[in-house]
Every structure is written in C-alpha cells, then in structure tokens.
Amino acid sequence: MVKLQNVIKRFDQHTVVHDLSLDIQKGEFLTLLGPSGCGKTTTLRMIAGFEHPTSGQIMLDGEYVQEMAAYERNVNTVFQSYALFPHLTAYENVAFGLRVKKVAKAEIDQRVKQALRLVQLEEYASRKPDQLSGGQRQRIAIARALINNPKVLLLDEPLGALDQKLRKQMQVELKHLQKQLGITFIFVTHDQEEALTMSDRIAVMNKGFLEQVGTPTEIYEQPATRFVAEFIGETNMLTGTVRVRTSQRILVDCEGLQVSASPSSVAESDTVTVAIRPEKSTLSLVPSDDRRLVQVPGRLTERIYCGGMTKTVVTLRNGKQFVALEKTDQLLPVVEGDELFVHWDPQHGVVLTR
Structure with a gap:
C-alpha cells in the first residue's frame, strides 16, 4: 500500500x-x-x-x-x-x-x-x-x-x-x-x-x-x-572476544567470564556482544547440574520491587551488573552481598557484532 x-x-x-x-x-x-x-x-x-x-x-x-x-x-x-x-x-x-x-x-x-x-x-x-x-x-x-x-x-x-x-x-x-x-x-x-x-x-x-x-x-x-536490543525492553549486555566457534554454539570470553551463545556468522577473535533478556535468566544458590546452561557466579547487589515480579541486580565476578527477574512470592533467601549463580540457555544469548 x-x-x-x-x-x-x-x-x-x-x-x-x-x-x-x-x-x-x-x-x-x-x-x-x-x-x-x-x-x-x-x-x-x-x-x-x-x-x-x-x-x-x-x-x-x-x-x-x-x-x-x-x-x-x-x-x-x-x-x-x-x-x-x-x-x-x-x-x-x-x-x-x-x-x-x-x-x-x-x-x-x-x-x-x-x-x-x-x-x-x-x-x-x-x-x-x-x-x-x-x-x-x-x-x-x-x-x-x-x-x-x-x-x-x-x-x-x-x-x-x-x-x-x-x-x-x-x-x-x-x-x-x-x-x-x-x-x-x-x-x-x-x-x-x-x-x-x-x-x-x-x-x-x-x-x-x-x-x-x-x-x-x-x-x-x-x-x-x-x-534495537537496548531500546526495546531491558537487556543485559556482555561484551567479549570469540574464542571458539562451532556449528552448535560460540564461546565468548567476557573479561574472564566464559559465555556461550547461539551460533552466529562471526569468526574467532571477533569482538561481539551477547544480549540476554532478564526474563530469560534464572538464579540459584548453588551451581546447576545442567551442563547445557551458561552459568556465571556473582553477588546480590539490589532488589527492585515491581509488583508480581522483582528485578534482582547481580554483580558478576568481572564487575559487570546483570539484571534477572524473580517472582516476588518466590524470591531466593539471600541478602545483599550473598553469592548466587545466574544461568540461561545459550540459545537465548543473541550475538550482536559491532
């Protein structure tokens, strides 16, 4: 038209x-x-x-x-x-x-x-x-x-x-x-x-x-x-260098954190950003047994009440902040400064090039 x-x-x-x-x-x-x-x-x-x-x-x-x-x-x-x-x-x-x-x-x-x-x-x-x-x-x-x-x-x-x-x-x-x-x-x-x-x-x-x-x-x-990733909704951005690339996934070194993501047309040694939506990640007190998941440790920094959901801010070991969503009536029993683990499915990590 x-x-x-x-x-x-x-x-x-x-x-x-x-x-x-x-x-x-x-x-x-x-x-x-x-x-x-x-x-x-x-x-x-x-x-x-x-x-x-x-x-x-x-x-x-x-x-x-x-x-x-x-x-x-x-x-x-x-x-x-x-x-x-x-x-x-x-x-x-x-x-x-x-x-x-x-x-x-x-x-x-x-x-x-x-x-x-x-x-x-x-x-x-x-x-x-x-x-x-x-x-x-x-x-x-x-x-x-x-x-x-x-x-x-x-x-x-x-x-x-x-x-x-x-x-x-x-x-x-x-x-x-x-x-x-x-x-x-x-x-x-x-x-x-x-x-x-x-x-x-x-x-x-x-x-x-x-x-x-x-x-x-x-x-x-x-x-x-x-x-687009930053303008539409809230997004976590982890930037690093591609270390391994296969047909199933890529592995990115994000300042010491090893993050895998869905396959992309990038080459090894490329600088990329992996975008993860807060609702695509979960939190746990102990490491997950599921080897398919990306898993990074961090410490609780802040919680922001949003009604039925709570935004939980975690400071990762490389100093970057990561926002995850928890159901307000199912919050993990942790306080500020406690260690916890963030994990997500690699297919939910969207690879963005420069």
Whole structure:
C-alpha cells in the first residue's frame, strides 16, 4: 500500500532521514518506533504530504505521490493534539471534511452517525471538545480522519497526551478498530511497550536510519543491532572476544567470564556482544547440574520491587551488573552481598557484532 524508495530528507545541511526504503502492506498496522529526533515523524509527514523528500520516491497504492500536495493524497492524519475545532460539536467536527467536499446533507448525516457509532460516541454528538475527556477527544479525531475512507491512516503519537490507564485501554480499542476496518495504519511512537502491543510489524529508527523491521516477536527476541536490543525492553549486555566457534554454539570470553551463545556468522577473535533478556535468566544458590546452561557466579547487589515480579541486580565476578527477574512470592533467601549463580540457555544469548 505504501512504498518508500531511497527516501532522503534534509533540512538545510542536516540530514534527518537517510536513504530509507520500506514497504508497508495493505491492511497492516505498522509502527515507526524510535527516540525523539530519530526521523519517524518526518517520515510520517512525507507520507502525508506535509513535507517533501529531498530525494527518493514515495508510492501510495501503486501511484507515485512525492510531488503531490497533501490534499491530493488519499491519506488522513491523527495528531497528538487532536486538532479539533473548539467551537464545533463532536458531530460538526466529524462532518467538517465532508462539508468541505460539498457532500449531500443526507449522506453526511448517515456517514457521521456511522463514524460516531464506530468509535462508540453516538450519545456525545452534541458536545464540544472541552466537554469531552482526552480519550473521547481522541476518538472524535479518529472518526473525523476515517470518515473520508482513506487508504492509509497516519497516527502521530495520538495516545501521548493520555494517562497511563486510558492509554492502555485506547491501545486495545485502536488495534481492534484497525482490524475491523482493514485500513493500513502507520503509527508513530517512542513507547516500546505500545509498539509491541499494537503492531503487526515495527520499523525501528535511530538518527534517521532504519535499524530493523520485523514483527514484535522478531524485534524483541532477535534484535539486529545493539541499539534495537537496548531500546526495546531491558537487556543485559556482555561484551567479549570469540574464542571458539562451532556449528552448535560460540564461546565468548567476557573479561574472564566464559559465555556461550547461539551460533552466529562471526569468526574467532571477533569482538561481539551477547544480549540476554532478564526474563530469560534464572538464579540459584548453588551451581546447576545442567551442563547445557551458561552459568556465571556473582553477588546480590539490589532488589527492585515491581509488583508480581522483582528485578534482582547481580554483580558478576568481572564487575559487570546483570539484571534477572524473580517472582516476588518466590524470591531466593539471600541478602545483599550473598553469592548466587545466574544461568540461561545459550540459545537465548543473541550475538550482536559491532
């Protein structure tokens, strides 16, 4: 549905999007994810037509649109600020685009009521924006964007102004709405959990470059770069030199700790980083008898209560800190300074090269 080909965007001498190529499928929920200033909103604005690429091509449903004005493209945008007209009712805000197009009054009434029904706000039609909650205003903005039947709906951090509880609720509602309509959604956020919850695929951006594109599972379980591994969730990083490489595993010397990981296309003597998610590791008071596991000794440094789970920080013998997760009602009987062992399955160690 959307195709970006070697898109570059510069402001003066500063390049904010570097040679970006990305295909977005029809009916897909794709999220552009990254920190502030990574180029994700600029990319969205180029698809919308609010910015034009310095070079490269943008296709929408098979048609090149990079030279088209925003109003000529069959896309609509939902902004974080909602951009509702404060003097108009919810009904009038949703109807605005159709009235500009001089659609017949009877058709406008039918389509507006249908759009309000879709976002479950029929009974709020006569209210003005300042009489609505943040979540309701956001739904009105979505209804206004959807009423013109766009091929692509662009959403620029539309949940950013909501409180945490409402934000989580709206994530579920927005994903359900997208599946119901079958419209291509391109969603911009810097919130990793939000991206993992809602997306069919995630495109991770960093300093204007596309780091990795994949499903939430692929992005989380098999990060392609160190940036992705660190940006998505919490990750332990152990850097060292490859000492042994076989078809089954690699052995990495991490400042005196011998760590094995899943096989990778690296060579002996290469410097690599092994990434291990906290939930992939376990703790014990004594060494494990399972020789298949990676096992490193350390001392308890800190415990951080997180409700049902507790983050346990262990200082390894090489001085590096390692975070593991324990169930709060099953904590090991140790105190700060006590020795314990961290272990994990080598296949859960993801090898990242420089």
